[in-house]
Amino acid sequence: MYTADQQIQARYVQYPKIEVVELSQNFLSFYLRDCDVSIANALRRVMIGEVPTLAIDIVTISENTTCLQDEIITHRLGLIPIDSTNCENFKYKHLCTCVDSCAECQARYSIDMTVTGNSVYNLTHYDISPIGNAPPIRIFHDGTFQNLINRQCKTEPGILIAKLSPGSSFKAELQAIKGIGSIHTKWSPVGTATFQNVAEITINKDMQRSIPNNLKIELYNKSPRGLFSLIVNISKKIAGIDELSRDNEKLYDLDLVLNDPLCYNFDDDIKQFLKKHKITDFIKIVKKDNEFFFTVECVGQLKAIEVLKQSIDTIRRKISETYESFLDNSATITTLNITKQTSLKLD
Ligand SMILES: [Zn+2]
Incomplete structure (x- = not known):
């Protein structure tokens, strides 16, 4: 039976998960999900500086x-x-x-x-x-x-x-x-250990027809890393036109298609463009607070997967040591201020 406080705390407990995307001897990329950014950064720092x-x-x-x-x-x-x-x-x-x-x-x-x-x-x-x-x-x-x-x-x-x-x-x-x-x-066993936030990007399909081609082309050009693709839509009729002709570009309708959300660099350029042209409902971009994409490149002492395993073990050990230290009754809190100094004993 849990107390009310324990039930509230349990709501915030997360169990991180790792999904490996690419793995070779010295390269590893993976998603880290269901954890706070502090855990992601801890993992990055441990991979760089704590694996012996x-x-x-x-x-x-x-x-x-x-x-x-x-x-x-x-x-x-x-x-x-x-x-x-x-x-x-x-x-x-x-x-x-x-x-x-x-x-x-x-x-x-x-x-x-x-x-x-x-x-x-x-x-x-x-x-x-x-x-x-x-x-x-x-x-x-x-x-x-x-x-x-x-x-x-x-x-x-x-x-x-x-x-x-x-x-x-x-x-x-x-x-x-x-x-x-x-x-x-x-x-350090790694030359590169980085992570990036992951965005959830959705394109409103119902608005594809109402957005002019020139705006879609500008959106395409604002993602040089290949966030979007443009495809010619010949399956649907454009309003007022019964027959589509490839000879007249006005008769083509372009569809903006999402390629890879990892190409989004969170520079707000696209968001500002959507706001400027009052088409913010066309593309929704939401940063996921509990999902991160890691890229790790090793330099040769250890296999990439071994670096990840040892890093996770190191974090576990550090958390365990911190937990043990707080259980230790000898831990004290010392409060310093100008007029008085107080020591509190933790029970
Ligand atoms: Zn010795």
Whole structure:
């Protein structure tokens, strides 16, 4: 039996749903429905900055006779994606009990390359060798790139680190650690994670005949992303004309047809046009407050669907931790003002 307050609260409870529209190794688009914009934005921010991955953090260079400075190569190495499918097996370095570093909190790699031939050598991620049980420098990518782990199955050029001239060499030891994108973008598993509002757009079919063709053409031109299409209507007679002729454009009637509501960019241009010409009943545009369309593009450490799953798990954990903290009787509210300070104990 619920109390009146609980029944009122239950009315506002929503259960978010996700409908995947497009999915590949590194791309994902989906609808998020039945939730507030704050939840949608939380999901976006978690995907960018809270999903842990591995990235090279310390580079110890023993020899560099390339034309690039140590700092530039180190920066490039930090941005190379490392397979983070089993990232949960690693501890965060600052939470590890070891003195400096150990196999539980870091993965080690090495580069040892000296160009002995007479041609320029492209130093790529293929030249990074894992040490011990370090994960491979594998990149989840659409197309043939996805399964390339080592040089033996190389059909793609790889991620270029530096061009080595004949006789030059680069030798270094690399340490990768677990981190999140909010600390540094090199740990972020996504290059793009955006969402947009979804509009419900309806065209009044009964008004198609009463709207002049020139206004429909202007509406069509006001949606460069392809929100509308124009089709020639030859199935209906225009008032006063018994026979339709393709030779006389006045005898054609154009129908404005909705293509994809996601092409609407909420710039109010169309609404103002409808208002100006007093035809606001022709097209109804309503922004849905509880539906969002996401576009996610990953950079290689994790598959796109894995980024989404881990993001949802992270949000669940954070909500649970927040809930637990409010249940904790030790939580206090402190009120500060100029004249007095009061501490309240939560029961
Ligand atoms: Zn450790």
